[in-house]
Amino acid sequence: MAQDGSPKAVNHRRCSTRTKFTKDQLTVLIRAFNQEPYPSYNIRQKLALEMNLEGPIIQTWFQNQRAKHGFQRRPEPEDLAASQAQDQPVKSPRRWRPHTIYTSSRLHTLNTALKNDPYPGVDSREQLAKEVGVPEPRVHVWFQNRRSKFFVQRKKEADEPSEQEQDG
Structure with a gap:
C-alpha cells in the first residue's frame, strides 16, 4: 500500500525478481549470441528448454545484449553473412545519418x-x-x-x- 492508504500500482510487465543466470547458462547464451544476435523464436525456445528457463527471459537477455553491444538495427542478410564469416557479432555505429541536402x-x-x-x-x-x-x-x-x-x-x-x- 502507498503512504496514503491506496493500493500501490504494480507494473505487471516487470518480474518481481531478477533472473540470476549460472555460469553454464551464460556460456550457452553468449555462444548463441555470438552465432546469431537475432535468434528466431524456435532457437530461443530451444535455449529456454535446454536451460530450464522461460522463453521471454531468453528474449529479454538477447535484447539486453544487443543494447549493451550497440546494435541498433537488424542486420541486412549480406551484413550478417560477412560478420559470421569473421565470427563476430554485427555492430552498428552509433552515429546519426547525415542530413539529406535538398537543392x-x-x-x-x-x-x-x-x-x-x-x-x-x-x-x-x-x-x-x-x-x-x-x-x-x-x-x-x-x-x-x-x-x-x-x-x-x-x-x-x-x-x-x-x-x-x-x-x-
Whole structure:
C-alpha cells in the first residue's frame, strides 16, 4: 500500500525478481549470441528448454545484449553473412545519418509532386526518388514533414485574426 492508504500500482510487465543466470547458462547464451544476435523464436525456445528457463527471459537477455553491444538495427542478410564469416557479432555505429541536402531543383520537383498528390504511393515515391537522386525513405519522410509543416501553418493562419478584424 502507498503512504496514503491506496493500493500501490504494480507494473505487471516487470518480474518481481531478477533472473540470476549460472555460469553454464551464460556460456550457452553468449555462444548463441555470438552465432546469431537475432535468434528466431524456435532457437530461443530451444535455449529456454535446454536451460530450464522461460522463453521471454531468453528474449529479454538477447535484447539486453544487443543494447549493451550497440546494435541498433537488424542486420541486412549480406551484413550478417560477412560478420559470421569473421565470427563476430554485427555492430552498428552509433552515429546519426547525415542530413539529406535538398537543392532548389530537388525541392521544385518534390513541391510540384506534393501539389499533384500530397499522399503519393510507394511507386510514385520510388519514381520521385530516382528523379531527385535520394533514397525512397528520404522522399517518404520529406512528404511527411512537408504535410506536417503545411497543416501547422494552416492552423496558425486560422488562429491568428486577420488585419481587417484587428483594425475594425
